[in-house]
Amino acid sequence: MAKRNSLYIIIVGCGRLGSTIASNLSNKGHSVVVVDKVESSFDHLTQEFTGFSIVGNATEIVALKKAKIDKADMVLALTNNDNINYMVSQVAKEVYNIETVIARIYNPDNVMLFKQINVRVIIPMLLAENYFNRIFQEIMGEEK
Amino acid sequence: MAVFLIVDDETHIRNMLKKALEELEYEADSVANGEEALRALFEKRYDGLFTDLKMPGMNGLDLLKAMNEETITIPKVVVSVCTEADKIIQCFQLGIMNYITKPFTPEEIKAAAKQMLKLKIDIKETTQYVKGLIQQNALSSAEKYMSKLFSAYPSSPIPHYLYGLKNLKEGDLAKSLKHLKASLSLDESYDPAKRQLEEIKVMLESKTEEKEKKGKTDHGEEK
Numbered sequence: 001m002a003k004r005n006s007l008y009i010i011i012v013g014c015g016r017l018g019s020t021i022a023s024n025l026s027n028k029g030h031s032v033v034v035v036d037k038v039e040s041s042f043d044h045l046t047q048e049f050t051g052f053s054i055v056g057n058a059t060e061i062v063a064l065k066k067a068k069i070d071k072a073d074m075v076l077a078l079t080n081n082d083n084i085n086y087m088v089s090q091v092a093k094e095v096y097n098i099e100t101v102i103a104r105i106y107n108p109d110n111v112m113l114f115k116q117i118n119v120r121v122i123i124p125m126l127l128a129e130n131y132f133n134r135i136f137q138e139i140m141g142e143e144k
Numbered sequence: 145m146a147v148f149l150i151v152d153d154e155t156h157i158r159n160m161l162k163k164a165l166e167e168l169e170y171e172a173d174s175v176a177n178g179e180e181a182l183r184a185l186f187e188k189r190y191d192g193l194f195t196d197l198k199m200p201g202m203n204g205l206d207l208l209k210a211m212n213e214e215t216i217t218i219p220k221v222v223v224s225v226c227t228e229a230d231k232i233i234q235c236f237q238l239g240i241m242n243y244i245t246k247p248f249t250p251e252e253i254k255a256a257a258k259q260m261l262k263l264k265i266d267i268k269e270t271t272q273y274v275k276g277l278i279q280q281n282a283l284s285s286a287e288k289y290m291s292k293l294f295s296a297y298p299s300s301p302i303p304h305y306l307y308g309l310k311n312l313k314e315g316d317l318a319k320s321l322k323h324l325k326a327s328l329s330l331d332e333s334y335d336p337a338k339r340q341l342e343e344i345k346v347m348l349e350s351k352t353e354e355k356e357k358k359g360k361t362d363h364g365e366e367k
Contacts (some may be wrong), residue, residue, distance in 0.1 A: 008249040029163060033247045050156035050316050052247035071249045 006030050010072045012058040012088045013079035017104065021076065026051040033067045059087050065075035071094050077103040077119075082110050087120040146261055147188070150174035151195040151207065152223070156274055157246070161223070164250040165257055178202025180211065185216050192260035194253070197224040197231065205231075208238040217267050218298055219260035223248060234263050239299030244323040260293040267293065278309050286310055301327040310342060317344060 001088050002087035004138040007030045012020050023046040032051030037040065042053045056063025058079070075092040077085035085103040092098040094117065098144065102120045105111060114121045147356040150161045153367070166174045173188070175181050177199045178228055185193075193211075195310040197204035206223060222235050225246040230242050233342050270289055277286035287310065304327035311320035321344060327337040 006163065006250050008251070031160060031247070031250055050159065054247070068247060068249060071251065 007073040008032070008071055010035065010064075010067050010092075011076045011078060012036075012084075013077065013104075014041040014044055015078070016044060016081060018076070018078040019046070019049075019138075021078065022051060023049045037062055037063075040109050043053045059084055061091070064088070064091060069098070072098050073095070074098065074100040074102070077101070079104075080106070080139055082106050086110070086113060090117055092117060094115050099120065110138060124129070145169065145171055145256070146191040147173070148192045148257060148260075148348065149181060149184055149193045151176075151178065151193065151199070153177060153196065153199040157196070160248075160250075161253055164253040167250065168254055168257060170257060178204065178207035181207050182210055185211065185214075185218075190218055192219045192221065192257060194221050194223050197222060197226050197235075205234065205238070208235065208240065212238060212299060217300060218326065219296060221256045221260065223253075238296065241296070250270070252288065267297055267300065267302060268272075274306050275309065278306070278313050281313065283310055289323070299330060299331040301331040301337055304330065305337045305340070306333065308337065312340075312344070317348070318335070320344065 007024065009030050009032050010053070011018050011025075011032060011034045014022065014034045018034065018036070019041075022032050022034045026049050029088055032049075033054060034042065034045070034051060035054045035056055035118055037057045039055045054063065054067050058064060069092060072092070072095065074089065075098050077088040077092075079085055079088075082105055084094045085105065089101050089103045100120070101118075102122065102124055104122050105114060106123075106125065108126055111121055111123065134143060148165055148170060150158050152158050152161070152174070153176045159177075162174060171185060171191075174277045175184055178195075179202045181193070181195065182202070184190075185318070195204045195207055202210070204224065208220060220240045221242045221244060222240050223244045223246060226232075227245055235243055241260060244252050244256060250353045256359045270293055274286045274289045276295075277283070277289070286306070290303055290306050290310070292301070297303065304323045308323035308327060311317075311323060321341070324337050324344070327334055328341070
């Protein structure tokens with residue numbers, strides 16, 4: 001992707017993770033649009049958030065069109081549902097050819113599905129497991 | 145360096161617009177409503193204006209109307225969350241160059257700014273220049289400038305007036321009358337179009353009189 005000062009980023013899902021990332025990216029000067037079907041989810045956004053919020057179901061194309069997905073540089077699928085994240089990722093990748101699509105996955109068994117459509121993934125369970133192993137090894141090392 | 149005026153009541157939208165324009169090394173001043181915008185427009189010359197519609201105090205539509213009344217003819221772009229067809233049509237009737245819906249991308253703003261600069265031409269200077277071209281019968285060159293004027297100032301009576309002059313030069317009275325009337329429908333107090341229309345009427349009347357005279361004479365000769 002050509003380096004630009006500010007990107008147009010769509011985040012689907014405004015839970016704790018989505019809202020934190022949205023605030024961070026908008027603070028860095030990017031144009032951020034957050035889509036969530038529950039309006040109260042936007043309460044998670046910090047006061048520093050300077051992007052747009054759209055109430056809508058991201059599995060419906062209307063909501064994604066409203067967010068101008070065709071113009072997005074990056075799409076982040078961060079809901080707490082792997083199926084929704086997959087649908088959003090698939091539409092972003094295969095219909096709109098978005099270069100960078102990142103999804104959160106709860107079930108590690110779904111990783112291959114996402115990788116097949118060239119979506120980068122974040123798996124909280126594996127991250128936690130790796131981190132736990134690292135701490136465990138440190139402790140064991142200290143005990144030796 | 146090009147300077148734009150941003151009108152939006154939300155600080156973060158103003159900042160986002162400003163940032164996009166600054167990435168192109170343009171300058172941008174920003175204000176929160178229509179009244180502040182008008183004050184800024186009287187004080188400083190801008191190359192273009194981005195305005196929201198829904199704002200406390202004077203809203204975007206009223207600002208566009210006021211700019212037309214004050215004949216502030218810089219290119220204008222609306223940036224709004226509103227997607228109602230009626231509102232959008234009304235904005236175009238008030239002479240905007242483009243309508244961008246929120247959420248917007250920085251690229252949309254940059255493209256609109258570039259388009260505004262491309263279209264921005266001094267209406268008074270261009271009008272004089274085009275009139276000269278028409279007098280010299282350089283009609284195709286005149287037409288190029290006239291279509292530019294049309295794009296930049298769709299609600300101004302001047303482009304129609306110039307088309308009226310061009311048609312007159314071509315001898316197409318009917319078309320000329322149509323454009324002059326269109327010019328006056330945009331601004332009924334536009335004197336050059338009024339005067340031209342009167343001249344054509346006089347011309348048509350004298351032609352009719354001549355025809356009638358000729359008819360009578362021919363009739364007399366036949367007798």
